[in-house]
Amino acid sequence: DTGVSQDPRHKITKRGQNVTFRCDPISEHNRLYWYRQTLGQGPEFLTYFQNEAQLEKSRLLSDRFSAERPKGSFSTLEIQRTEQGDSAMYLCASTFRGGPGELFFGEGSRLTVL
Amino acid sequence: KQEVTQIPAALSVPEGENLVLNCSFTDSAIYNLQWFRQDPGKGLTSLLLIQSSQREQTSGRLNASLDKSSGRSTLYIAASQPGDSATYLCAASRTDKLIFGTGTRLQVFP
Numbered sequence: 001d002t003g004v005s006q007d008p009r010h011k012i013t014k015r016g017q018n019v020t021f022r023c024d025p026i027s028e029h030n031r032l033y034w035y036r037q038t039l040g041q042g043p044e045f046l047t048y049f050q051n052e053a054q055l056e057k058s059r060l061l062s063d064r065f066s067a068e069r070p071k072g073s074f075s076t077l078e079i080q081r082t083e084q085g086d087s088a089m090y091l092c093a094s095t096f097r098g099g100p101g102e103l104f105f106g107e108g109s110r111l112t113v114l
Numbered sequence: 115k116q117e118v119t120q121i122p123a124a125l126s127v128p129e130g131e132n133l134v135l136n137c138s139f140t141d142s143a144i145y146n147l148q149w150f151r152q153d154p155g156k157g158l159t160s161l162l163l164i165q166s167s168q169r170e171q172t173s174g175r176l177n178a179s180l181d182k183s184s185g186r187s188t189l190y191i192a193a194s195q196p197g198d199s200a201t202y203l204c205a206a207s208r209t210d211k212l213i214f215g216t217g218t219r220l221q222v223f224p
Contacts (some may be wrong), residue, residue, distance in 0.1 A: 048211060
């Protein structure tokens, strides 16, 4: 097991385009989180799943954002009609519910909206 | 609402110094507190996790302490090395999600 993996690592897009990020968590982890981080700030919570159920969404997650985890394994985060303010690092993390709660992060997907 | 603050925001020290990074949180009813390291442009690497029932955790040259009553945690780095240069983030969880501070950017010069 190589940890949490995210794809793509970098995405440059024009304003108004749709983008999708994928996250593959550590295989035995049943919880998956999405965070967003802008330059000089700490990560901000967006949403999380337990298995395939989306349990909480932040107010930061506008209607243009949608996340799924259809089979309780990998997850996707889609941003529709991107805006320049969406430029950020999108981080995925996973953990095992019932364990000590240590969160493991991927390398992130950096989005630049021109 | 949980708020996490880290002091100092930046720190530059010569190699070999022992360091203390500070983290404070407003809601003391936390489940656990986690320290991370982040290199520029990279994801977060977990360093130490302290459960709410614990007072400290150690890993190599790193030691993290937790004082829930005062809403504080400290990360102690012994004998700092240039390879320790990175941003250090603390995060506290009361519900099922971590709330992060803005980090301490550490530079260790030879």
